[in-house]
Amino acid sequence: MPVVRLYNTMTRAIDPIEPVEPGHVRIYCCGPTVYDHAHIGNLRKYVCDDVLVRTLRHAGYRVTHVMNVTDVDDKIIKAASGGLEAIRAYTAPYTDAFFQDLATLRIQSPDIVCPATEHIEQMVEMVQRLVERGHAYESDGSYYFRIASFPEYGRLARLDSAGMRAGARVEVDEYSKDDVRDFALWKAHREGEVAWDTPLGHGRPGWHIECSAMAMHYLGESFDIHTGGVDNIFPHHENEIAQAEGATGKPFVKYWVHHEHLLMDSQKMAKSLGNTFKLRDLLTQGIDPVALRYLLASAHNRTQLNFTSEAVEQATHTVKGLHDFMRRLSEARVDEGEPRELAQQAEEARKGFFDAMYNDLQTPQALAALFDLVKNANIALQHKTCVTGDLDVVRDVMRDFDEILDVLDPGEEPVLDEDIERMIQERTEARARRDWAKADEIRQALEGGGVLLEDTADGTRWKRA
Protein backbone atom coordinates (compact mmCIF):
# COMPACT_ATOMS: atom_id res chain seq x y z
CA MET A 1 0.00 0.00 0.00
CA PRO A 2 1.48 3.37 -0.95
CA VAL A 3 2.29 5.89 1.77
CA VAL A 4 -0.10 8.83 1.80
CA ARG A 5 1.20 12.06 3.29
CA LEU A 6 -0.88 14.96 4.53
CA TYR A 7 -0.13 18.35 5.99
CA ASN A 8 -1.05 18.15 9.65
CA THR A 9 -1.98 21.41 11.34
CA MET A 10 -0.98 19.99 14.71
CA THR A 11 2.62 19.32 13.69
CA ARG A 12 2.74 21.95 10.93
CA ALA A 13 4.44 19.34 8.79
CA ILE A 14 3.59 16.88 6.05
CA ASP A 15 3.20 13.61 7.94
CA PRO A 16 2.88 10.08 6.56
CA ILE A 17 -0.50 8.65 7.46
CA GLU A 18 -0.30 5.71 9.84
CA PRO A 19 -3.85 4.83 10.88
CA VAL A 20 -4.66 3.69 14.39
CA GLU A 21 -5.90 0.48 12.80
CA PRO A 22 -3.61 -0.55 9.94
CA GLY A 23 -5.34 -0.37 6.58
CA HIS A 24 -8.39 1.44 7.91
CA VAL A 25 -8.64 5.23 7.99
CA ARG A 26 -11.29 6.80 10.20
CA ILE A 27 -12.09 10.35 9.20
CA TYR A 28 -14.45 12.96 10.59
CA CYS A 29 -15.33 16.00 8.51
CA CYS A 30 -17.04 19.01 10.02
CA GLY A 31 -20.33 19.36 8.17
CA PRO A 32 -22.77 22.15 7.49
CA THR A 33 -24.85 24.25 9.82
CA VAL A 34 -28.20 23.99 8.12
CA TYR A 35 -29.63 27.41 8.75
CA ASP A 36 -29.14 28.57 5.14
CA HIS A 37 -28.04 27.28 1.73
CA ALA A 38 -24.38 26.47 1.36
CA HIS A 39 -22.35 28.90 -0.73
CA ILE A 40 -19.63 28.01 -3.18
CA GLY A 41 -16.96 28.68 -0.55
CA ASN A 42 -18.56 26.15 1.79
CA LEU A 43 -18.78 23.67 -1.05
CA ARG A 44 -15.10 23.91 -1.89
CA LYS A 45 -14.44 22.35 1.50
CA TYR A 46 -16.56 19.32 0.68
CA VAL A 47 -14.91 18.89 -2.70
CA CYS A 48 -11.55 18.90 -0.88
CA ASP A 49 -12.82 16.30 1.59
CA ASP A 50 -14.11 14.24 -1.32
CA VAL A 51 -10.76 14.33 -3.07
CA LEU A 52 -9.06 13.31 0.18
CA VAL A 53 -11.38 10.38 0.83
CA ARG A 54 -11.22 9.17 -2.77
CA THR A 55 -7.44 9.39 -2.69
CA LEU A 56 -7.24 7.32 0.50
CA ARG A 57 -9.56 4.72 -0.98
CA HIS A 58 -7.56 4.65 -4.18
CA ALA A 59 -4.43 4.02 -2.14
CA GLY A 60 -6.15 0.90 -0.86
CA TYR A 61 -7.38 2.01 2.54
CA ARG A 62 -10.73 1.11 3.89
CA VAL A 63 -12.19 4.48 4.85
CA THR A 64 -14.93 5.24 7.34
CA HIS A 65 -16.09 8.76 6.63
CA VAL A 66 -18.32 10.53 9.14
CA MET A 67 -19.85 13.96 8.74
CA ASN A 68 -22.07 15.86 11.15
CA VAL A 69 -25.01 18.09 10.38
CA THR A 70 -25.38 20.92 12.85
CA ASP A 71 -29.12 21.27 13.12
CA VAL A 72 -29.23 23.13 16.42
CA ASP A 73 -27.18 26.21 17.17
CA ASP A 74 -27.66 29.85 18.12
CA LYS A 75 -28.50 30.98 14.60
CA ILE A 76 -31.04 28.24 14.04
CA ILE A 77 -32.65 28.83 17.40
CA LYS A 78 -32.92 32.48 16.59
CA ALA A 79 -34.46 31.78 13.20
CA ALA A 80 -36.90 29.09 14.41
CA SER A 81 -38.16 29.73 17.89
CA GLY A 82 -40.16 26.95 19.48
CA GLY A 83 -39.53 23.30 20.09
CA LEU A 84 -37.76 20.55 18.29
CA GLU A 85 -40.50 20.29 15.66
CA ALA A 86 -40.04 23.93 14.71
CA ILE A 87 -36.29 23.40 14.46
CA ARG A 88 -36.74 20.34 12.28
CA ALA A 89 -39.21 22.11 10.01
CA TYR A 90 -36.78 24.96 9.59
CA THR A 91 -33.64 22.91 8.92
CA ALA A 92 -35.01 20.06 6.81
CA PRO A 93 -35.17 21.99 3.51
CA TYR A 94 -31.63 23.27 3.98
CA THR A 95 -30.39 19.80 4.81
CA ASP A 96 -32.02 18.41 1.67
CA ALA A 97 -30.63 21.23 -0.45
CA PHE A 98 -27.16 20.64 0.96
CA PHE A 99 -27.11 16.99 -0.05
CA GLN A 100 -28.47 17.88 -3.47
CA ASP A 101 -25.59 20.30 -3.86
CA LEU A 102 -23.12 17.57 -2.92
CA ALA A 103 -24.63 15.24 -5.49
CA THR A 104 -24.53 17.95 -8.15
CA LEU A 105 -20.83 18.34 -7.53
CA ARG A 106 -20.36 14.56 -7.59
CA ILE A 107 -19.24 14.52 -3.98
CA GLN A 108 -19.61 11.02 -2.56
CA SER A 109 -21.85 10.80 0.47
CA PRO A 110 -20.11 10.11 3.78
CA ASP A 111 -20.62 6.63 5.21
CA ILE A 112 -22.31 8.11 8.24
CA VAL A 113 -24.15 11.42 8.45
CA CYS A 114 -25.03 12.41 12.00
CA PRO A 115 -27.41 15.21 12.95
CA ALA A 116 -26.65 16.84 16.27
CA THR A 117 -30.22 16.68 17.54
CA GLU A 118 -30.15 12.88 17.35
CA HIS A 119 -27.08 12.57 19.55
CA ILE A 120 -27.96 14.60 22.63
CA GLU A 121 -27.45 11.53 24.77
CA GLN A 122 -23.82 11.11 23.71
CA MET A 123 -23.15 14.78 24.39
CA VAL A 124 -24.65 14.60 27.84
CA GLU A 125 -22.54 11.58 28.68
CA MET A 126 -19.45 13.40 27.59
CA VAL A 127 -20.20 16.41 29.74
CA GLN A 128 -20.73 14.09 32.69
CA ARG A 129 -17.36 12.48 32.09
CA LEU A 130 -15.75 15.91 31.98
CA VAL A 131 -17.35 16.87 35.27
CA GLU A 132 -16.17 13.62 36.86
CA ARG A 133 -12.62 14.24 35.70
CA GLY A 134 -12.56 17.82 36.95
CA HIS A 135 -12.55 19.52 33.54
CA ALA A 136 -16.06 20.93 33.74
CA TYR A 137 -18.27 22.69 36.26
CA GLU A 138 -21.87 23.71 36.58
CA SER A 139 -23.02 27.26 37.06
CA ASP A 140 -26.64 28.46 37.03
CA GLY A 141 -27.71 25.29 35.21
CA SER A 142 -25.07 25.63 32.48
CA TYR A 143 -21.87 23.64 32.22
CA TYR A 144 -18.48 25.01 31.21
CA PHE A 145 -15.14 23.56 30.27
CA ARG A 146 -12.44 24.73 32.66
CA ILE A 147 -9.54 25.80 30.45
CA ALA A 148 -7.22 26.07 33.43
CA SER A 149 -7.56 22.29 33.93
CA PHE A 150 -6.20 21.52 30.48
CA PRO A 151 -2.64 22.82 30.05
CA GLU A 152 -2.49 21.59 26.46
CA TYR A 153 -5.16 24.08 25.46
CA GLY A 154 -4.04 26.19 22.50
CA ARG A 155 -1.60 23.67 21.05
CA LEU A 156 -3.40 23.25 17.72
CA ALA A 157 -3.87 26.95 17.10
CA ARG A 158 -0.56 27.81 18.78
CA LEU A 159 -2.13 30.31 21.08
CA ASP A 160 -0.89 30.73 24.62
CA SER A 161 -3.18 31.55 27.48
CA ALA A 162 -1.43 34.85 28.17
CA GLY A 163 -2.19 35.92 24.62
CA MET A 164 -5.79 34.83 24.96
CA ARG A 165 -6.26 36.82 28.12
CA ALA A 166 -4.84 39.90 26.47
CA GLY A 167 -6.91 39.32 23.36
CA ALA A 168 -8.44 42.30 21.66
CA ARG A 169 -11.92 40.99 22.24
CA VAL A 170 -13.00 40.76 25.83
CA GLU A 171 -16.66 39.95 25.89
CA VAL A 172 -19.00 40.88 28.66
CA ASP A 173 -19.86 37.69 30.44
CA GLU A 174 -23.44 36.83 29.71
CA TYR A 175 -23.32 33.60 31.66
CA SER A 176 -21.46 33.17 34.91
CA LYS A 177 -18.15 31.57 34.14
CA ASP A 178 -15.18 31.14 36.45
CA ASP A 179 -12.79 32.29 33.76
CA VAL A 180 -13.53 34.31 30.62
CA ARG A 181 -11.71 31.72 28.55
CA ASP A 182 -13.99 28.88 29.61
CA PHE A 183 -16.50 27.81 27.01
CA ALA A 184 -20.01 26.41 27.29
CA LEU A 185 -20.60 22.66 27.06
CA TRP A 186 -24.26 22.80 27.96
CA LYS A 187 -26.55 25.82 28.11
CA ALA A 188 -29.37 26.11 30.62
CA HIS A 189 -32.83 26.55 29.15
CA ARG A 190 -34.00 30.03 28.31
CA GLU A 191 -37.50 31.07 27.43
CA GLY A 192 -38.47 30.31 23.86
CA GLU A 193 -35.49 28.08 23.15
CA VAL A 194 -35.56 24.41 22.30
CA ALA A 195 -34.46 22.25 25.22
CA TRP A 196 -33.99 18.63 26.26
CA ASP A 197 -34.63 17.07 29.66
CA THR A 198 -31.42 15.33 30.63
CA PRO A 199 -29.42 14.36 33.70
CA LEU A 200 -27.64 17.68 33.24
CA GLY A 201 -30.95 19.48 33.54
CA HIS A 202 -33.26 21.21 31.12
CA GLY A 203 -31.20 22.78 28.35
CA ARG A 204 -29.33 22.34 25.10
CA PRO A 205 -25.81 21.49 23.97
CA GLY A 206 -23.12 24.11 23.57
CA TRP A 207 -21.34 25.05 20.42
CA HIS A 208 -18.54 22.49 20.20
CA ILE A 209 -19.64 19.39 22.06
CA GLU A 210 -21.47 17.75 19.17
CA CYS A 211 -18.41 17.08 17.07
CA SER A 212 -16.36 15.57 19.89
CA ALA A 213 -19.23 13.40 21.06
CA MET A 214 -20.34 12.15 17.66
CA ALA A 215 -16.82 11.63 16.31
CA MET A 216 -15.95 9.47 19.30
CA HIS A 217 -19.29 7.68 19.14
CA TYR A 218 -18.76 6.56 15.57
CA LEU A 219 -14.99 6.45 15.24
CA GLY A 220 -13.68 5.65 18.70
CA GLU A 221 -11.88 7.69 21.32
CA SER A 222 -8.80 7.98 19.12
CA PHE A 223 -9.07 8.16 15.37
CA ASP A 224 -7.09 9.31 12.37
CA ILE A 225 -8.16 12.38 10.43
CA HIS A 226 -10.34 15.36 11.26
CA THR A 227 -11.01 18.03 8.64
CA GLY A 228 -12.51 21.48 8.54
CA GLY A 229 -12.03 24.95 7.15
CA VAL A 230 -9.13 27.02 8.44
CA ASP A 231 -11.58 29.11 10.41
CA ASN A 232 -12.39 26.03 12.50
CA ILE A 233 -8.87 25.72 13.91
CA PHE A 234 -9.77 28.13 16.66
CA PRO A 235 -11.84 27.89 18.69
CA HIS A 236 -13.86 24.96 17.36
CA HIS A 237 -11.19 22.32 16.90
CA GLU A 238 -9.17 23.50 19.84
CA ASN A 239 -12.25 23.03 21.99
CA GLU A 240 -12.99 19.64 20.47
CA ILE A 241 -9.55 18.47 21.50
CA ALA A 242 -10.00 19.81 25.02
CA GLN A 243 -13.38 18.09 25.38
CA ALA A 244 -12.34 14.76 23.93
CA GLU A 245 -8.95 14.44 25.56
CA GLY A 246 -10.31 15.85 28.81
CA ALA A 247 -12.98 13.17 28.85
CA THR A 248 -10.81 10.20 27.86
CA GLY A 249 -7.24 11.10 28.71
CA LYS A 250 -6.32 9.70 25.30
CA PRO A 251 -5.14 11.41 22.11
CA PHE A 252 -8.19 12.46 20.09
CA VAL A 253 -7.06 12.89 16.48
CA LYS A 254 -3.76 12.04 14.80
CA TYR A 255 -3.98 14.29 11.73
CA TRP A 256 -5.74 17.62 11.43
CA VAL A 257 -6.46 18.71 7.87
CA HIS A 258 -7.65 22.26 7.22
CA HIS A 259 -8.82 23.59 3.89
CA GLU A 260 -8.19 27.18 2.88
CA HIS A 261 -10.94 29.55 1.92
CA LEU A 262 -12.20 30.59 -1.44
CA LEU A 263 -11.72 34.20 -2.46
CA MET A 264 -14.34 35.82 -4.62
CA ASP A 265 -12.62 38.15 -7.09
CA SER A 266 -9.62 38.37 -4.73
CA GLN A 267 -11.85 39.36 -1.85
CA LYS A 268 -13.16 37.39 1.05
CA MET A 269 -16.71 36.20 0.70
CA ALA A 270 -19.07 37.96 3.01
CA LYS A 271 -22.76 38.55 3.05
CA SER A 272 -22.09 42.23 3.59
CA LEU A 273 -20.19 42.31 0.30
CA GLY A 274 -22.98 40.45 -1.47
CA ASN A 275 -20.58 37.94 -2.99
CA THR A 276 -21.68 34.70 -1.36
CA PHE A 277 -22.88 32.80 -4.38
CA LYS A 278 -24.87 29.65 -3.90
CA LEU A 279 -24.54 26.69 -6.22
CA ARG A 280 -28.04 27.13 -7.58
CA ASP A 281 -27.26 30.76 -8.45
CA LEU A 282 -24.29 29.65 -10.50
CA LEU A 283 -26.20 26.85 -12.22
CA THR A 284 -28.91 29.33 -13.16
CA GLN A 285 -26.22 31.31 -14.98
CA GLY A 286 -25.66 28.23 -17.12
CA ILE A 287 -22.42 27.18 -15.46
CA ASP A 288 -21.59 23.49 -15.80
CA PRO A 289 -21.39 21.86 -12.35
CA VAL A 290 -18.66 19.54 -13.62
CA ALA A 291 -16.58 22.60 -14.50
CA LEU A 292 -17.15 23.90 -10.98
CA ARG A 293 -16.02 20.61 -9.49
CA TYR A 294 -12.93 20.76 -11.67
CA LEU A 295 -12.19 24.34 -10.64
CA LEU A 296 -12.66 23.65 -6.94
CA ALA A 297 -10.49 20.53 -7.12
CA SER A 298 -7.78 22.03 -9.31
CA ALA A 299 -6.11 24.23 -6.70
CA HIS A 300 -4.25 22.86 -3.71
CA ASN A 301 -6.44 22.60 -0.62
CA ARG A 302 -4.14 24.81 1.44
CA THR A 303 -4.12 27.76 -0.94
CA GLN A 304 -6.80 30.35 -1.27
CA LEU A 305 -8.59 29.73 -4.53
CA ASN A 306 -9.46 32.89 -6.40
CA PHE A 307 -12.94 32.34 -7.77
CA THR A 308 -13.61 34.63 -10.74
CA SER A 309 -15.93 34.44 -13.70
CA GLU A 310 -12.85 34.16 -15.88
CA ALA A 311 -11.60 31.19 -13.86
CA VAL A 312 -15.01 29.54 -14.25
CA GLU A 313 -14.90 30.05 -18.01
CA GLN A 314 -11.41 28.60 -18.19
CA ALA A 315 -12.44 25.56 -16.18
CA THR A 316 -15.41 25.13 -18.51
CA HIS A 317 -13.09 25.14 -21.53
CA THR A 318 -10.68 22.74 -19.89
CA VAL A 319 -13.42 20.27 -19.01
CA LYS A 320 -14.88 20.48 -22.50
CA GLY A 321 -11.45 19.74 -23.88
CA LEU A 322 -11.22 16.67 -21.67
CA HIS A 323 -14.64 15.51 -22.84
CA ASP A 324 -13.55 15.98 -26.46
CA PHE A 325 -10.50 13.91 -25.70
CA MET A 326 -12.49 11.09 -24.12
CA ARG A 327 -14.77 11.04 -27.11
CA ARG A 328 -11.84 10.96 -29.53
CA LEU A 329 -10.41 8.11 -27.50
CA SER A 330 -13.59 6.10 -27.74
CA GLU A 331 -14.03 6.73 -31.45
CA ALA A 332 -10.42 6.29 -32.51
CA ARG A 333 -9.72 3.63 -35.11
CA VAL A 334 -6.21 2.27 -34.96
CA ASP A 335 -4.52 -0.99 -35.87
CA GLU A 336 -4.73 -4.01 -33.64
CA GLY A 337 -1.64 -4.57 -31.59
CA GLU A 338 0.10 -5.03 -28.29
CA PRO A 339 0.76 -1.96 -26.11
CA ARG A 340 3.86 0.00 -27.04
CA GLU A 341 5.21 3.48 -26.41
CA LEU A 342 1.96 5.29 -25.69
CA ALA A 343 0.98 2.66 -23.14
CA GLN A 344 4.29 3.24 -21.40
CA GLN A 345 3.69 6.99 -21.38
CA ALA A 346 0.27 6.34 -19.91
CA GLU A 347 1.77 4.30 -17.09
CA GLU A 348 4.25 7.09 -16.42
CA ALA A 349 1.37 9.54 -16.24
CA ARG A 350 -0.44 7.23 -13.83
CA LYS A 351 2.58 7.17 -11.58
CA GLY A 352 3.05 10.94 -11.80
CA PHE A 353 -0.58 11.59 -11.01
CA PHE A 354 -0.82 9.36 -7.98
CA ASP A 355 2.61 10.20 -6.62
CA ALA A 356 1.41 13.80 -6.59
CA MET A 357 -1.92 12.94 -4.98
CA TYR A 358 -0.39 10.72 -2.31
CA ASN A 359 2.04 13.49 -1.47
CA ASP A 360 -0.27 15.91 0.31
CA LEU A 361 -2.97 15.96 -2.39
CA GLN A 362 -1.00 17.98 -4.90
CA THR A 363 -3.76 18.15 -7.48
CA PRO A 364 -2.06 20.79 -9.66
CA GLN A 365 0.86 18.46 -10.30
CA ALA A 366 -1.44 15.50 -10.71
CA LEU A 367 -3.32 17.43 -13.38
CA ALA A 368 -0.07 18.25 -15.14
CA ALA A 369 0.55 14.50 -15.41
CA LEU A 370 -2.95 14.02 -16.78
CA PHE A 371 -2.51 16.67 -19.45
CA ASP A 372 0.83 15.16 -20.32
CA LEU A 373 -0.96 11.95 -21.18
CA VAL A 374 -3.69 13.75 -23.12
CA LYS A 375 -1.01 15.47 -25.15
CA ASN A 376 0.93 12.28 -25.85
CA ALA A 377 -2.19 10.38 -26.79
CA ASN A 378 -3.28 13.14 -29.16
CA ILE A 379 0.12 13.12 -30.81
CA ALA A 380 0.00 9.35 -31.21
CA LEU A 381 -3.52 9.50 -32.62
CA GLN A 382 -2.53 12.31 -34.96
CA HIS A 383 0.39 10.37 -36.34
CA LYS A 384 -1.29 6.95 -36.09
CA THR A 385 1.60 5.64 -34.07
CA CYS A 386 -0.51 3.82 -31.53
CA VAL A 387 -2.44 0.54 -31.59
CA THR A 388 -5.48 -0.86 -29.81
CA GLY A 389 -3.36 -2.14 -26.94
CA ASP A 390 -2.09 1.38 -26.29
CA LEU A 391 -5.53 2.90 -26.24
CA ASP A 392 -6.79 0.25 -23.83
CA VAL A 393 -4.12 1.33 -21.38
CA VAL A 394 -4.82 5.03 -21.93
CA ARG A 395 -8.51 4.49 -21.25
CA ASP A 396 -7.70 2.51 -18.14
CA VAL A 397 -5.39 5.23 -16.82
CA MET A 398 -7.90 7.98 -17.54
CA ARG A 399 -10.57 6.02 -15.71
CA ASP A 400 -8.14 5.67 -12.82
CA PHE A 401 -7.65 9.44 -12.70
CA ASP A 402 -11.39 9.89 -12.75
CA GLU A 403 -11.77 7.78 -9.61
CA ILE A 404 -10.42 10.89 -7.89
CA LEU A 405 -11.47 13.72 -10.18
CA ASP A 406 -14.83 12.49 -11.45
CA VAL A 407 -15.03 15.07 -14.24
CA LEU A 408 -14.62 12.99 -17.39
CA ASP A 409 -18.25 11.98 -17.73
CA PRO A 410 -20.01 14.94 -19.38
CA GLY A 411 -23.13 14.13 -17.44
CA GLU A 412 -26.17 14.41 -19.60
CA GLU A 413 -25.94 12.18 -22.66
CA PRO A 414 -26.58 14.14 -25.83
CA VAL A 415 -30.14 13.34 -26.74
CA LEU A 416 -30.52 11.82 -30.13
CA ASP A 417 -32.48 14.50 -31.84
CA GLU A 418 -33.97 13.29 -35.10
CA ASP A 419 -34.14 16.81 -36.50
CA ILE A 420 -30.47 17.30 -35.93
CA GLU A 421 -29.62 14.00 -37.58
CA ARG A 422 -31.86 14.86 -40.52
CA MET A 423 -30.24 18.26 -40.98
CA ILE A 424 -26.80 16.74 -40.80
CA GLN A 425 -27.80 14.24 -43.48
CA GLU A 426 -29.11 17.07 -45.62
CA ARG A 427 -25.88 18.95 -45.17
CA THR A 428 -23.79 15.90 -46.01
CA GLU A 429 -25.68 15.63 -49.29
CA ALA A 430 -25.16 19.33 -49.96
CA ARG A 431 -21.46 18.94 -49.31
CA ALA A 432 -21.33 15.99 -51.69
CA ARG A 433 -22.69 18.33 -54.40
CA ARG A 434 -20.16 20.93 -53.25
CA ASP A 435 -23.05 23.21 -52.35
CA TRP A 436 -21.07 25.04 -49.67
CA ALA A 437 -23.60 27.82 -49.23
CA LYS A 438 -26.27 25.32 -48.30
CA ALA A 439 -23.85 23.43 -46.05
CA ASP A 440 -22.88 26.57 -44.15
CA GLU A 441 -26.46 27.63 -43.84
CA ILE A 442 -27.33 24.38 -42.12
CA ARG A 443 -24.30 24.58 -39.87
CA GLN A 444 -25.27 28.08 -38.79
CA ALA A 445 -28.85 27.05 -38.19
CA LEU A 446 -27.68 24.28 -35.89
CA GLU A 447 -25.23 26.56 -34.13
CA GLY A 448 -28.11 28.84 -33.35
CA GLY A 449 -29.64 25.90 -31.51
CA GLY A 450 -26.42 25.23 -29.61
CA VAL A 451 -25.25 22.36 -31.77
CA LEU A 452 -21.70 22.40 -33.14
CA LEU A 453 -20.70 20.31 -36.13
CA GLU A 454 -17.31 18.80 -36.75
CA ASP A 455 -16.37 17.32 -40.10
CA THR A 456 -13.95 14.47 -39.59
CA ALA A 457 -12.46 11.80 -41.78
CA ASP A 458 -15.13 9.46 -40.48
CA GLY A 459 -18.00 11.78 -41.26
CA THR A 460 -19.76 14.64 -39.54
CA ARG A 461 -20.43 14.50 -35.84
CA TRP A 462 -22.06 16.95 -33.51
CA LYS A 463 -21.92 18.08 -29.92
CA ARG A 464 -23.70 20.58 -27.78
CA ALA A 465 -21.95 23.89 -27.25
Add this chain to the structure above:
RNA sequence: GGCGGCGUAGCCAAGUGGCUAAGGCGGCGGUCUGCAAAACCGCUAUUCACCGGUUCGACUCCGGUCGCCGCCUCCA
Protein backbone atom coordinates in the same frame (compact mmCIF):
# COMPACT_ATOMS: atom_id res chain seq x y z
C1' G B 1 -1.84 45.32 18.81
C1' G B 2 -0.65 39.52 18.74
C1' C B 3 -0.29 34.89 15.81
C1' G B 4 -0.33 32.51 10.99
C1' G B 5 -0.69 32.17 5.54
C1' C B 6 -0.06 34.36 0.84
C1' G B 7 1.89 37.90 -3.23
C1' U B 8 5.01 33.63 -9.76
C1' A B 9 3.22 35.48 -17.11
C1' G B 10 -3.33 38.67 -19.78
C1' C B 11 -6.07 35.07 -16.26
C1' C B 12 -6.07 30.35 -13.01
C1' A B 13 -2.07 27.81 -10.84
C1' A B 14 2.67 24.48 -9.49
C1' G B 15 7.72 24.50 -8.13
C1' U B 16 13.29 24.10 -6.62
C1' G B 17 19.49 27.02 -3.18
C1' G B 18 22.57 26.23 -9.14
C1' C B 19 20.53 22.11 -16.01
C1' U B 20 15.84 25.67 -20.46
C1' A B 21 10.66 28.74 -13.69
C1' A B 22 5.30 22.71 -14.37
C1' G B 23 0.41 22.49 -16.23
C1' G B 24 -4.37 24.69 -17.77
C1' C B 25 -7.15 28.85 -20.06
C1' G B 26 -6.54 32.84 -23.38
C1' G B 27 -3.73 35.24 -27.43
C1' C B 28 -0.57 35.27 -31.98
C1' G B 29 1.56 32.60 -36.34
C1' G B 30 1.51 27.86 -39.03
C1' U B 31 -0.24 22.56 -40.58
C1' C B 32 -4.87 20.27 -41.61
C1' U B 33 -9.96 21.72 -43.63
C1' G B 34 -14.40 23.73 -49.22
C1' C B 35 -14.73 27.00 -44.81
C1' A B 36 -14.66 25.67 -39.87
C1' A B 37 -14.14 22.72 -35.42
C1' A B 38 -10.98 19.37 -33.01
C1' A B 39 -5.95 17.96 -33.03
C1' C B 40 -0.83 18.93 -34.02
C1' C B 41 3.75 22.41 -34.57
C1' G B 42 5.97 27.21 -33.07
C1' C B 43 5.72 31.77 -30.13
C1' U B 44 3.53 34.05 -25.58
C1' A B 45 7.52 35.47 -17.36
C1' U B 46 15.93 37.01 -18.87
C1' U B 47 11.86 36.69 -14.45
C1' C B 48 9.13 35.01 -9.64
C1' A B 49 5.34 42.26 -5.02
C1' C B 50 9.36 45.92 -3.61
C1' C B 51 14.17 47.03 -0.96
C1' G B 52 18.36 45.26 1.42
C1' G B 53 21.39 41.01 3.41
C1' U B 54 23.62 35.83 3.63
C1' U B 55 25.93 32.80 -0.33
C1' C B 56 30.51 31.16 -5.45
C1' G B 57 25.16 31.31 -6.73
C1' A B 58 18.24 32.84 -4.40
C1' C B 59 12.39 33.04 -7.08
C1' U B 60 13.62 29.45 -3.27
C1' C B 61 17.27 31.31 3.30
C1' C B 62 17.30 36.02 6.64
C1' G B 63 15.61 41.24 7.70
C1' G B 64 12.52 45.31 6.30
C1' U B 65 8.51 47.72 3.31
C1' C B 66 3.85 47.52 0.75
C1' G B 67 -0.64 44.68 -0.44
C1' C B 68 -4.24 40.66 0.33
C1' C B 69 -6.51 36.70 3.51
C1' G B 70 -7.57 34.08 8.15
C1' C B 71 -7.67 33.55 13.48
C1' C B 72 -7.12 36.11 18.35
C1' U B 73 -13.74 32.36 22.93
C1' C B 74 -18.58 31.63 22.85
C1' C B 75 -20.19 34.94 14.88
C1' A B 76 -24.33 40.52 18.34
